[in-house]
Amino acid sequence: MNWIQNHKRTLLHINLAFIGGLTGAYAILVRGGNFGAAQTMNLIEMVLNFAEMNLTDALLRLAIFVLYGLAILAAFLIGERFPSSKAYIALVIEAVCVWIAGVIPVSVNPLIALFPVFILNAYQWQTFTDPECYNSSTIFSTNNYKQTILSWTRYHINHDLAQKKRAWLFTNTLILFHLGVLAGYFAATYIGARGIWITFLPLASAAFLALPSSEKEMVKDVEKAIAADLKNNIEQPQQNFN
Template structure:
């Protein structure tokens, strides 16, 4: 693994820590609503539709719209504008996380998580791959499947590429749940304001992104000599 690949992996793990933190933070502090995905939200939307709970449906559809909007932005913005989407994503997350700590506990939990629906979807689309593997930093189901499947494949054929794959997915799971544990433990004494601790891995991610940029700049300079 070269230096660039190492930085890329560290960045992936740092953002996995962020994803785990935000997932657990939303569940604990906002009425067990998972702000990093839409599966639960869509199922509850069907329940509300069948029950005629129109107010709840509108709130959930707004969350779905923000999630979709972030996906669209990740695809279209780089095609229309010269934009560093990875840098923009992390900076936007820093702003959102800083703001979330000021949202009152009495606020409607779905509305309080609207920014989370957007930034988690944006992070998912912007940082969804590492070393050629599709590996989410905001939820775990596919990562768990890939981890177990890779271990089984390595057990069967002893191919090192399967072990390498298992390590990447296993590391992602580890950092994701370390982030979740941090959110759980910090929410006990700090409550809503515990979200500000997530600024730490985001700042680390920003530093790793800058380190990667400088490395590429140095390599480009050396190549031109």
């Protein structure tokens, strides 16, 4: 139990990576091969849809682009205003998105059906990105793969234990993400659209891991909230003056 308490931030991170892999697999397998975590593919498809004059899908992808940005903005603003509660708020929003995604019939246009998944992923990406002070995404793998290679390489060249710790973080993130993909495969295969509801299980464990583990950690959360309020109070008069 002490080990869990001492590594809660890292465990929360890889827990969320599992969720990212699970919801990514769900989006691809249940919602027409669309990846609901990132905007690269969505924007490529949007441009191609406009080029082919497929205006329905093009406008839906444009709506997804805007919705994704608004979710990131909402997560940022809530994090600035309620820093000590942002993790819990994010997990509640994710749970609502998971529930909505599961009740949308498979007959619905897959792009419309993915709206809650895009919101979930964008919100999670903005809220949870800095385990152990490293910038690591829990919803896609490209940078995690790059950092895994570079960290292990630096460790073997310099024998720097900090690089070894970093390498294991990114390695475990990749492993848990793709274990989530595997779980998403079985959920989609045997349960269908409502298979995304198994995400409630890792969301529950994430909620436990997000709880302050000690009085010291609770004090840190309070200090962060106070610092954010002071920052807002200082910046507000300057903005009014400008």
